[in-house]
Amino acid sequence: MVKCSDKLSREQLSLSKNVQNKQIKKVGKREHHLWKKSNSSGSGKKALSLVRIVSDLPNEKEAVYKALDKWVAWETEFPLAATAKALQILRKRSQWLRVIQLAKWMLGKGQGTTMGTYDTLLLAFDVDKRVDEAESLWNMILHTHTRSISKRLFSRMISLYDHHNMPEKMIEVFADMEELGVRPDEDTVRRIASAFKKLRQEEKQKLVLRRYMSKWKFVHFQDERVRMRRYLSEDEDSIN
Missing domain, CATH: 1.25.40.10 (Tetratricopeptide repeat domain)
Structure with a gap:
């Protein structure tokens, strides 16, 4: 009876560990998914902010490039995703001069x-x-x-x-x-x-x-x- 009880206890312990491992994996997947959504949302907001900035500027290239340099100045990495999204928004709105200015500026930085x-x-x-x-x-x-x-x-x-x-x-x-x-x-x-x-x-x-x-x-x-x-x-x- 003692041996049977010991065996049963070991099986219950093993089953409990497996359940815990599965729960940990599920939490990990959920956190990874949330991180992706948050990042995508952030680049979308940056893109809209960039579109507003360039849309309100005069047509002079120097003014546009200066504003773009200021927009990116405090970034630790070039915000490529946000810039690419902004480019597509401007394209959909048929703001062709702004598309040209933004694309040239981005390519001039060696990006995109x-x-x-x-x-x-x-x-x-x-x-x-x-x-x-x-x-x-x-x-x-x-x-x-x-x-x-x-x-x-x-x-x-x-x-x-x-x-x-x-x-x-x-x-x-x-x-x-x-x-x-x-x-x-x-x-x-x-x-x-x-x-x-x-x-x-x-x-x-x-x-x-x-x-x-x-x-x-x-x-x-x-x-x-x-x-x-x-x-x-x-x-x-x-x-x-």
């Missing part, structure tokens, strides 16, 4: 060198008709990030040149895209085909459409996904 930042800045240059600045940025991106440039960024630059009626430049970007093995989306294919047409290079126009444009599309019909032949334009139909 991502495809997302470059995409936002190229879009702002496009809307603000700063083609020369967009071209300088694009050349830097090509030189620095040759093998990691996203399809979206190539498409952004091609659409920028398209908006400003520069078909030769569009084809230059497309040539880099092909060389790096980045397959264009269908909107970009149409833009490039149109550029070749403007330059009266019909054979290359047909070649681009034949190589990259899908002959099929998928539509939803009676709750099913159905493949059907695409209705082609005259230019697209002429290659078949």
Whole structure:
């Protein structure tokens, strides 16, 4: 009876320790989750504060940069998350001059060198008709990030040149895209085909459409996904 009692006591003690360990792990997970939420909320508040600061400033670059330097002066680390969120808020509000100023300031600090930042800045240059600045940025991106440039960024630059009626430049970007093995989306294919047409290079126009444009599309019909032949334009139909 004594041995049985000792064994039962050891089993109860082991079970009690296991329960305690599980409870400790659950508390740890909960604390980690709360810390993440608090941090995210903090960067969001900082972002809104930054947007208010720059929105109330005059348009002079010096005044904006001075205010941004003051905003970041007491930070132990560069507030990258808050700055990136502020950039997206300004983009949604179509405050393109502020987008350009904030992005340039951030990149000048060596921060935010991502495809997302470059995409936002190229879009702002496009809307603000700063083609020369967009071209300088694009050349830097090509030189620095040759093998990691996203399809979206190539498409952004091609659409920028398209908006400003520069078909030769569009084809230059497309040539880099092909060389790096980045397959264009269908909107970009149409833009490039149109550029070749403007330059009266019909054979290359047909070649681009034949190589990259899908002959099929998928539509939803009676709750099913159905493949059907695409209705082609005259230019697209002429290659078949």
